[in-house]
Amino acid sequence: MSKERPLILISNDDGITAPGIKALVEAMKPLGDLVVIAPDSPQSGMGHAITITRPLRLHKSNVFGDDVLAYQCSGTPADCVKLALDKVVDRKPDLLVSGINHGSNASINVLYSGTMSAAVEGAIDGLNAIGFSLCDYSFEANFEPCKSFVRKIAKNVLEQGLPNDTLLNVNIPNVSETDLKGVKVCRQAKAKWVEEFDERRDPNGRKYFWLTGQFSLLDHDEQTDEWALKNDYISIVPVQFDLTAYKAIDKLKNWAWT
């Protein structure tokens, strides 16, 4: 019975026409009934933004053919998931997958990533959720080699269920299937972007700035996602949305606050 197949909600941040989400849809097809709800324009770097000062539009899309129920939304990735859960699906999805992102969301990039925020939004609502990223920023990236791994990881999560309040940040190195060494469960590497804004003048002589920067890896430990990716492993980082720095609580309780 079709009703008993798992319901899989799919989103991304590169927009509904990005090749990465097409690959994700194809990878998920054998696993369940699909509902896609993705931004109608690229939303990279939107982090966990939500839209509160303007209304949202939602339109059906046949970009994945007639057999996949799909919608495009004018909002952010987090908006897409919120709207899907309130207005689109008629039962709780068994899995939310986001991506496949064009480019790495490993280490500190998890904070800026709209792909991951869609997954976080699902996890807050109690869904099994995974964000997938391929470490190739180009629009022409080849997603074929990673489709079987993406399907396998999703199947694993569907069958076993993730620990409470935990989602997965999965990054896939840009190597051939034969060069891929396997999967490593790891932690987020410490890293930051060192900004170098590019200062320019517009045709009217007014200054403007483009955000550019250098990625600075501060942590070369073998337990990190960056190490795994550099050594041709798929990195899987379990992610939480409780941001409390528990280790600091006792120390700060001893301060004289008043």
Place this chain on the structure above:
Amino acid sequence: MSKERPLILISNDDGITAPGIKALVEAMKPLGDLVVIAPDSPQSGMGHAITITRPLRLHKSNVFGDDVLAYQCSGTPADCVKLALDKVVDRKPDLLVSGINHGSNASINVLYSGTMSAAVEGAIDGLNAIGFSLCDYSFEANFEPCKSFVRKIAKNVLEQGLPNDTLLNVNIPNVSETDLKGVKVCRQAKAKWVEEFDERRDPNGRKYFWLTGQFSLLDHDEQTDEWALKNDYISIVPVQFDLTAYKAIDKLKNWAWT
């Protein structure tokens, strides 16, 4: 010597003209040399969004008078901090303060908050950073009673320095100074927003949706920020930007991934 006074970077997400940032500037004046860089328009709910598809503008502002160096920026709160650190300040700030936000950033709201993302961005760059919020969403909120507490908390952090990779999420209940019970160092309460999108028709008959929702508190423990606020305490949650769910790593390592 003026050069030896602490350098305090100030931002927010409600925009440079919001009453909350004016109160924060006034609270910080006795503590050091100030540089303000804040969005030129409201950016509530922007989470950790950054601007990568369009350039940014930066203009000097005298909204705080001639004795406070201030800039307005066309980007998000995270953009403001990135731009300030690359292009505006000539030394590393001793403290970054963000806010005072109009409305709570306790519990799950920390994820959606542009105020907190400005502070997180500073902390990633190694700064002492604090996000302040007053639990009153109105533009006409009265920030007077909380100014002395905000100053005291900032002074404490300037003098003692925060633990590595840790910032503070400070929320202030909307009560009078006499009703305030004190300060509690606590953890982020488990909570979520249950969305109820408001479905409407535009003048052309096309459907659109407004994001609305109900806050759902899932955690009434006395160690949480929500408990502290409900009981008239200022809540201070130490926040980290390593999102790894460490507790889940060993369990997930035992899964058959390949």
